[in-house]
Amino acid sequence: xxxxxxxxxxxxxxxxxTYELDPPPxxxxxxxxxxxxxxxxxxxxxxxxxxxxxNVVLGHEFVGEIVTLGPRLEVDSAGSPVTIGDRVVVxxxxxxxxxxxxxxxxxxxxxxxxxxxxxxxxxxxHFHGAFASHYRLSPGQSFYKVPDEVSxxxxxxxxxxxxxxxxxxxxxxxxxxxxxxxxGAGGLGLYxxxxxxxxxxxxxxxxxxxxxxxxxRAFGASEVIDMSTYATAEQRRVRLLELTHGHGxxxxxxxxxxxxxxxxxxxxxxxxxxxxxxxxxxxxDGFEVKISPAVFTRKNLRVHGYLRYDPWYLKRAVDFISDxxxxxxxxxxxxxxxxxxxVHAAIAGSESRQVARPAIIPS
Numbered sequence: 001x002x003x004x005x006x007x008x009x010x011x012x013x014x015x016x017x018t019y020e021l022d023p024p025p026x027x028x029x030x031x032x033x034x035x036x037x038x039x040x041x042x043x044x045x046x047x048x049x050x051x052x053x054x055n056v057v058l059g060h061e062f063v064g065e066i067v068t069l070g071p072r073l074e075v076d077s078a079g080s081p082v083t084i085g086d087r088v089v090v091x092x093x094x095x096x097x098x099x100x101x102x103x104x105x106x107x108x109x110x111x112x113x114x115x116x117x118x119x120x121x122x123x124x125x126h127f128h129g130a131f132a133s134h135y136r137l138s139p140g141q142s143f144y145k146v147p148d149e150v151s152x153x154x155x156x157x158x159x160x161x162x163x164x165x166x167x168x169x170x171x172x173x174x175x176x177x178x179x180x181x182x183x184g185a186g187g188l189g190l191y192x193x194x195x196x197x198x199x200x201x202x203x204x205x206x207x208x209x210x211x212x213x214x215x216x217r218a219f220g221a222s223e224v225i226d227m228s229t230y231a232t233a234e235q236r237r238v239r240l241l242e243l244t245h246g247h248g249x250x251x252x253x254x255x256x257x258x259x260x261x262x263x264x265x266x267x268x269x270x271x272x273x274x275x276x277x278x279x280x281x282x283x284x285d286g287f288e289v290k291i292s293p294a295v296f297t298r299k300n301l302r303v304h305g306y307l308r309y310d311p312w313y314l315k316r317a318v319d320f321i322s323d324x325x326x327x328x329x330x331x332x333x334x335x336x337x338x339x340x341x342x343v344h345a346a347i348a349g350s351e352s353r354q355v356a357r358p359a360i361i362p363s
Contacts, residue, residue, distance in 0.1 A: 027139030031064030057129030
């Protein structure tokens with residue numbers, strides 16, 4: 001049996017390659033990719049902005065279906081029995097369990113976590129990414145069964161965006177926040193909005209695209225600071241102060257990927273407030289801002305960056321969708337569907353900011 005992968009062969013260059021789908025080893029499985037989604041990280045990889053990823057299979061946010069189980073794989077990472085035909089979501093990275101970070105109980109910081117993702121498609125078992133017909137679940141890689149009532153469209157973003165935001169907002173202490181500012185209403189921003197709203201927080205979203213503003217309100221935003229109306233950072237800061245009686249935000253969640261947004265987050269945060277920095281992953285020229293360290297001292301700010309999550313947060317993400325799917329329109333995160341041949345167009349759709357998460361359905 002053969003399968004196809006979308007290989008990144010150069011900046012903005014993709015190639016569909018075909019490989020033999022070998023039987024999985026003990027503890028592994030072969031999955032058919034049912035639905036994948038374009039994450040902001042895929043866009044950066046596509047443009048070669050991330051030096052860790054060259055000549056890789058793109059895609060990591062997806063839901064799959066078990067087509068072949070390797071020996072001794074009988075349950076998922078939460079102990080639920082699995083069989084051929086079950087739908088599952090997979091933690092897109094794999095923690096090694098033996099590095100210094102894993103040893104101190106911080107698997108999200110595992111120093112070997114990206115080794116699985118950065119393998120070239122020529123390396124067996126070839127199917128390392130989600131923009132493909134199939135995906136190889138490696139032995140020891142965390143995965144969770146999807147409940148029957150949850151649709152593919154609802155759960156496809158669980159293994160990246162939603163799990164990441166649950167982990168990040170837990171870490172920064174969402175339960176203590178009263179007013180939360182979310183910068184950007186893409187996939188991460190909408191997940192953050194739903195989580196914060198569900199916690200009982202007042203959520204203010206900063207966004208300029210009308211489609212995303214409407215989505216932010218549907219996901220629980222109490223107010224929106226429209227960047228088309230409040231065109232400068234100072235105007236937006238003043239508007240937030242008006243909304244918070246001069247205090248500012250208890251928590252600011254930066255998920256835009258623009259360095260200027262971090263600088264603006266410092267202005268949004270109240271004295272003694274917190275910032276969760278999640279969106280900015282790229283470094284170097286064009287990804288820097290000037291800021292005075294004194295502002296952090298004078299405002300008593302707490303800033304925490306988050307990259308990846310503890311694997312069991314994916315189970316929490318699936319449960320969150322199952323519990324709140326009647327309250328938040330998770331399916332609406334992606335209203336554009338593309339085939340493997342159209343990944344260029346899907347990435348362009350993501351960059352245009354007209355859809356939160358373009359979907360890839362290989363079949």
